[in-house]
Structures are given as structure tokens and as C-alpha cells.
Amino acid sequence: MxxxxxxxxxxxxxxxxxxxxxxxxxxxxxxxxxxxxxxxMTLPAVSKHLKVLERAGLIVRxxxxxxxxxxxxxxxxxxVADWVEGYRRFWExxxxxxxxxxxxxxxxxxxxxAPGREGADEPQAPP
Amino acid sequence: MxxxxxxxxxxxxxxxxxxxxxxxxxxxxxxxxxxxxxxxMTLPAVSKHLKVLERAGLIVRxxxxxxxxxxxxxxxxxxVADWVEGYRRFWExxxxxxxxxxxxxxxxxxxxxAPGREGADEPQAPP
Numbered sequence: 001m002x003x004x005x006x007x008x009x010x011x012x013x014x015x016x017x018x019x020x021x022x023x024x025x026x027x028x029x030x031x032x033x034x035x036x037x038x039x040x041m042t043l044p045a046v047s048k049h050l051k052v053l054e055r056a057g058l059i060v061r062x063x064x065x066x067x068x069x070x071x072x073x074x075x076x077x078x079x080v081a082d083w084v085e086g087y088r089r090f091w092e093x094x095x096x097x098x099x100x101x102x103x104x105x106x107x108x109x110x111x112x113x114a115p116g117r118e119g120a121d122e123p124q125a126p127p
Numbered sequence: 128m129x130x131x132x133x134x135x136x137x138x139x140x141x142x143x144x145x146x147x148x149x150x151x152x153x154x155x156x157x158x159x160x161x162x163x164x165x166x167x168m169t170l171p172a173v174s175k176h177l178k179v180l181e182r183a184g185l186i187v188r189x190x191x192x193x194x195x196x197x198x199x200x201x202x203x204x205x206x207v208a209d210w211v212e213g214y215r216r217f218w219e220x221x222x223x224x225x226x227x228x229x230x231x232x233x234x235x236x237x238x239x240x241a242p243g244r245e246g247a248d249e250p251q252a253p254p
Contacts, residue, residue: 003143010141016130019210026214074217081215083146084208087153090201091208 005057006083009076012056017041018049022058025072029062035070132184133210136203139183144168145176149185152199156189162197 012018021035036046050070053059057076062069139145148162163173177197180186184203189196 003146006146007141007143010137013210014134014137014141016134019130019133022214026217072214072217074214075221077211077214078218078222081208081211081218083140084204084211087149087199087201087204088208090153090199091205094202 005076006079008056009058009080012052012058013080015049015052017045018053021046021049021053021070022072025059025070026074029069029071031067031069132203133206135183136185136207139179139185140207142176142179144172145180148173148176148180148197149199152186152197153201156196156198158194158196 017039020039024030024035024038032043032046032050035041035050036043039046041049050059050061054061058073059070060073062071144166147166151157151162151165159170159173159177162168162177163170166173168176177186177188181188185200186197187200189198
């Protein structure tokens with residue numbers, strides 16, 4: 001398991017600004033200026049976040065001195081997906097359990113409204 | 128999007144010891160002592176990691192004063208899976224591209240070995 005890569009990946013994803021930058025880059029490459037504007041961040045703040053993303057392998061930056069566009073590099077996210085996939089059976093099992101609880105509660109509620117399975121709409125015969 | 132929850136989740140997953148603890152708990156609940164032993168960690172170190180995992184909602188701890196077993200709570204990992212799923216098309220597109228490059232290189236290599244499409248095994252007629 002590429003442990004250190006996963007450390008960098010998860011740490012890079014742990015900041016909302018960095019996830020927002022990735023979401024922006026999913027729509028196409030952008031310069032540091034273009035990234036700074038919508039997020040109302042200073043250029044040094046954006047640069048710092050970009051360095052973390054670059055170190056995690058999540059973005060690549062162009063070589064042109066003036067216009068160094070940032071581009072999304074989503075391949076490492078497959079490792080995150082693979083890691084989390086190992087736990088799917090646990091949350092699915094729990095979703096199933098909640099689903100069964102919902103069914104049970106709905107049935108219980110219906111049974112409450114209609115005490116008899118048959119002739120529930122008919123008036124009950126007095127004892 | 129539950130931004131702060133994702134911050135805590137990704138930060139919690141950014142340490143190999145915490146991911147190892149989750150993997151251990153996937154096999155069944157365990158006490159702090161049981162968690163400390165195989166990872167060769169001190170009890171305070173384990174406790175610190177458990178607090179981070181608990182804050183992220185990834186584990187729950189029993190109430191018994193003496194034996195407070197830790198249990199995996201994998202439901203929040205579905206949020207991580209959902210988040211990363213949004214980028215699947217990017218890494219799949221890139222896998223496809225690499226697949227096509229592989230095909231191209233293999234074909235180019237085969238063409239190199241067998242210059243003619245037919246009769247490649249037969250000796251070439253002298254000019």
C-alpha cells in the first residue's frame with residue numbers, strides 16, 4: 001500500500017479551499033490569478049494551497065513563466081477511491097439495517113392505523 | 128456539501144496509524160491496549176489518534192469504564208466515497224488514454240518484428 005502517498009493525498013484534501021480549487025480545475029485549467037479571484041484569497045494563500053496539491057500529485061503546473069496554468073491531475077484520486085472501497089460493505093450493511101428499521105416502523109405505523117388485516121375499513125363488531 | 132465534516136474526515140485519514148487502526152477495527156472491536164500492541168505505539172499516542180478518529184465520527188467507544196472497546200463506524204466514509212466519485216470520469220479517461228497508448232505501442236512493436244502483414248515467417252525474397 002502506498003502509505004506515504006495516501007498521507008499526502010488525504011492531507012491535501014482536508015482543506016475546503018483545496019477541494020474547491022480541484023472542483024474549479026475540473027472545469028478546465030486556470031492561472032493562480034483566476035483561482036484567487038472567486039475564492040477571495042490572496043495570491044500567496046492560493047500559492048500555498050497549490051504547493052500542497054502539487055506535492056500530492058493532484059495538479060500539474062505549466063512551464064510558461066508568465067502564465068503557469070494549473071491543471072487537474074485526478075489519477076491519484078483513484079487510490080483514495082480504492083482505499084475507501086475497502087469499507088463499502090460496512091456502510092452498505094448499515095444502510096441496509098436502517099432500511100429494514102424504516103420498513104419495520106412504516107409497517108408498525110400502518111398496523112396502528114388499521115388494527116385488523118382484513119375489514120379494517122369496516123366498523124368493528126362490538127364484543 | 129458537509130464541508131467541515133469532510134475536513135475532519137480527510138484529516139483523520141491522513142495518518143498511517145489511524146488508517147491502520149481503522150483496518151484493525153474492521154476485523155472487530157478492540158480496546159486501546161489491544162490497539163497499542165501490534166502497532167508498537169504508546170497508550171497516549173493511540174489515545175490521541177482515537178480522539179481524532181472519534182471526532183471525525185469514524186469510531187465509537189464503549190461506555191464501560193474499564194474496558195472501553197473501540198468500534199469502527201464506517202458510515203462517514205460513504206461521504207468520502209461520494210466526494211471522490213465526482214472525479215472518477217477524469218481518472219477513467221486517463222486510464223483509457225494509457226490503454227490506447229499501450230495498444231499502439233504493442234502494435235508498433237509487432238509491426239517492427241513482422242515488417243509485412245502476410246508471409247512474415249517466410250524468408251524475404253532477394254530483390
